[in-house]
Amino acid sequence: MSYLIEIIRKAEQNTTVWTGGTTTQLAIFPKDALYSERNFLWRMSSAKVEVEESVFTSLPGIRRLIMVLEGELQLDHEGHHKIALAPFEQDRFRGDWTTKSRGKVTDFNLMMADGWEGSLEAITLPKGAARRFALPDSISPAAVTEAIYCVKGKIDIRVDERTETLESGDFFSLLSEKKTSVALAIINSNENETQVVHARVFHEE
Template sequence: MKYRIIDRQQHKYREWSGGKSTELYIYPEDANYLERHFLWRVSYATVDADKTSFTPLYGVKRWIMPLESPLLLMHKNDMQPLYDISVKPYEAHCFKGEWETVSYGKTNDFNLMLKEGAYGILKHYKVPSDQEIVLSKIFPESFDERLPLYQRRLSMGIYCIEEPIEILHPEGLLILPKEQLFLMDYQYEEGYQLANFLIRHQAERSVNIVLFFVSY
C-alpha cells in the first residue's frame, strides 16, 4: 500500500474555455492530458462564465461535482437532445465525454475522468465535528465486492475543501491541508487495512470532503 499527499507544487494549471483548471493527479503520472494519453484524471476547476461548452472527450466517462453553486447541464448526442439536469452542490453527476454538453451557472467543481479500462466513483461526505469516522463507513462503495476489484490496481483519494482534516492510519497521524489531495494506491488484499483508517478534524462545525475510488 502506498499513500501520500499531492500538494500544490505537484498540481498543473491551465485555462479552459469556461475558466481555470487545476490538474490534481493524472495516471500514469507521465501522461499528457492535452494529448488524451491518460487512464484516469482528477481535477478542480472554476466555471467563470454564465454559459460554457465542455470539451469533447471521446471514450471518456466523466464525473462532475459542483462545490459552490448548482450547474444546469444540457446534454446532446449527434445534435439530438438527450436530457437536461440541474446538479446541486456536492451532488455527483456521471455522463459520457463525447456528448455535446453545455453548462449554465458559475461555480467551482471537482472532476473525475475515466478512460476505458478504468471504473470509478465520485462522492461527497460531511464529516461531523468532534467525531472519528471509519473510512469504510464514509465510502462503503469502494469496499463492495461486487465491483471489479480482484487482481486490479486500486486508488482512493480524499480532497479537502474547507478545513484541514486528520487521517489516522497504521503508521500514525497525517494532516491533510485545505485544497490538497490524499491519494492511496493499494491491491485488493490490502483493502482491510484501508477500511480502518480514521477521519477527523478540529473544526467546530461539520466539514465537507470529496472522495473518489478508481479500479483499473
C-alpha cells in the same frame, strides 16, 4: 504493504487556464500521462467555471463524473438528459456527448478511460466525527485508488498507524496495487465542520 500514499498540498498543484476559467489537476494515472495528449487512464481535477455558458471539451472513450462544490450548474447533454446540480450533487456522462453548461461554479471532476470505474461522495464531518473506509466485497480490482480532497476546514487522515493532516485545497491519494487490508479513516478533531470529497477509482476485471 501494497499501497502508495501521495499528498499534494494546494500550493503544489498545477493550475491551467482554459476558455471558461481555470482547471487544477489533482492526480493523473499513469503519472507520466498528459491530459493534452489524452493518454491517461483516469484523472482527477477541480475546475472554476467563470463564464455563464460553455461547451465541454469532447473526450471520446472517456466516462465522466462531475460534482459541484460551489454554485449551481445546469448541464444539457444533447440527445441524452438534462440536469441541474446544487452543491455536492453530481452527474455521470460520457465525454463524447455534446454537453453544454450554464452557471459559474467550482467543481470536482473524475475522468476515466473505458475499462475503469469510479465514484464520488461528498462527506460533511462535524467536530469529533470520524469516517472509516473499506473496499466493498464486490470489488476485487488489480488496482484501486482512494482519494480525499479537502473542500473546507481541516481533516486528519489515518492510514494504519500513520496520520496526515489536510487543509482546504489539499489532496490525498492511496493507490493499492492489489486488494489488501488497509485501515483508512478521516477524523475531524477541529472546532468547525469539515467538508471533503471522497473519490474511488478502480480497474474493472
